[in-house]
Amino acid sequence: MINFTVGPVQSSDEVRKIGQEQVPYFRTPEFSNIMYENEKLVKKFSGASENSRVVFITGSGTASMEAAVMNIFNENDNVLIINGGSFGQRFVDLCSLYNVKYTEIKLPIGKGINEETLKKYEGEGYTGFLVNVHETSTGEHYNIEIISDFCKRNNIFLLVDAISSFLADEFNMKELHVGAMITGSQKALACPPGISLIVLSEDAIKRVENNQTKCMYLDIKNALKNGERGQTPFTPAVGILRQINARLKQIERDGGQQIEINRTRELAEYFRNAIKDLPLEIVPEDSSNAVTALHPLNNQAYKIFETLKDEYGIWICPNGGELKDKVFRVGHIGDLTIQDYDKLIDALKKLHDKGIL
Ligand SMILES: *Cc1c(COP(=O)(O)O)cnc(C)c1O
Numbered sequence: 001m002i003n004f005t006v007g008p009v010q011s012s013d014e015v016r017k018i019g020q021e022q023v024p025y026f027r028t029p030e031f032s033n034i035m036y037e038n039e040k041l042v043k044k045f046s047g048a049s050e051n052s053r054v055v056f057i058t059g060s061g062t063a064s065m066e067a068a069v070m071n072i073f074n075e076n077d078n079v080l081i082i083n084g085g086s087f088g089q090r091f092v093d094l095c096s097l098y099n100v101k102y103t104e105i106k107l108p109i110g111k112g113i114n115e116e117t118l119k120k121y122e123g124e125g126y127t128g129f130l131v132n133v134h135e136t137s138t139g140e141h142y143n144i145e146i147i148s149d150f151c152k153r154n155n156i157f158l159l160v161d162a163i164s165s166f167l168a169d170e171f172n173m174k175e176l177h178v179g180a181m182i183t184g185s186q187k188a189l190a191c192p193p194g195i196s197l198i199v200l201s202e203d204a205i206k207r208v209e210n211n212q213t214k215c216m217y218l219d220i221k222n223a224l225k226n227g228e229r230g231q232t233p234f235t236p237a238v239g240i241l242r243q244i245n246a247r248l249k250q251i252e253r254d255g256g257q258q259i260e261i262n263r264t265r266e267l268a269e270y271f272r273n274a275i276k277d278l279p280l281e282i283v284p285e286d287s288s289n290a291v292t293a294l295h296p297l298n299n300q301a302y303k304i305f306e307t308l309k310d311e312y313g314i315w316i317c318p319n320g321g322e323l324k325d326k327v328f329r330v331g332h333i334g335d336l337t338i339q340d341y342d343k344l345i346d347a348l349k350k351l352h353d354k355g356i357l
Pocket of ligand 1: 062132136161184187
């Protein structure tokens with residue numbers, strides 16, 4: 001199978017080889033060094049400031065979304081949430097669950113934000129802003145500069161879910177004044193699922209230190225304290241952390257995050273150019289480099305997904321709910337090449353000849 005989904009995605013041979021090895025004991029200086037190195041490289045690739053910290057959580061991306069919401073905010077906060085799809089909705093659900101007061105900025109599918117969108121929230125005393133910079137369910141990449149300027153002007157803490165955007169789209173925590181950033185192992189990090197991480201600025205660390213969290217496993221204070229010695233409070237997904245280490249060092253060796261972002265953009269552009277003549281509409285106003293969300297004009301999105309899977313050995317990403325037949329997504333993250341895309345493009349053309357697309 002060739003995997004063009006948005007996670008888990010294809011891993012490099014180097015990363016896969018580590019998956020075969022015995023999992024080592026981890027309460028050792030050797031494993032701590034791996035964790036220090038992971039923290040250092042994640043900080044570098046996300047443009048985090050010198051005194052930022054990274055906590056690694058064993059759990060998928062949502063575990064870190066939940067940890068971030070419950071450790072950074074409390075019932076004294078009043079936050080804004082961009083909700084333009086299922087991941088925005090997840091932040092809404094989390095704030096409801098943890099009694100964080102919120103206002104939802106509800107956007108239609110695939111619509112972006114502009115200065116006008118935020119105008120009426122100016123000077124209203126909000127304390128937090130939550131956004132999934134790439135709303136993976138629709139492929140929309142929000143204008144983070146506009147959000148960042150709004151937050152700077154209003155002195156608002158900015159929490160960014162960059163789970164599917166980190167290493168795929170340009171992003172610099174320090175320049176954008178991002179309070180905390182979340183990502184996960186199975187998106188552009190291209191490792192197996194099971195680890196997510198939060199990069200915390202000094203502001204975020206202060207918020208965490210002053211907050212009371214009623215959860216033992218997702219207590220970031222505890223994770224920060226253990227992180228000082230390169231450890232985690234509980235047994236982490238040791239094997240995946242070793243794979244993350246290999247992958248981060250591989251990106252470093254190849255020239256850093258910008259090279260990886262460029263590589264992803266080139267794959268995305270190659271694919272988007274090649275499908276121009278097919279009856280497919282790009283869904284979002286502004287696409288992330290990580291994925292192309294497409295609306296087949298014949299509304300057979302799910303059938304296209306099934307046929308590619310069963311007859312061509314290709315996975316694309318279906319959508320759920322009301323978008324099931326309207327949208328499918330093609331990912332550009334993971335260990336993919338132009339030759340892989342040629343196979344997908346060829347298959348899509350065949351489906352078109354057969355009337356399935
Ligand atoms: C993948 C993803 C998540 C996390 O999903 P999990 O299944 O918990 O890993 C969260 N937000 C966005 C934007 C994502 O793309």
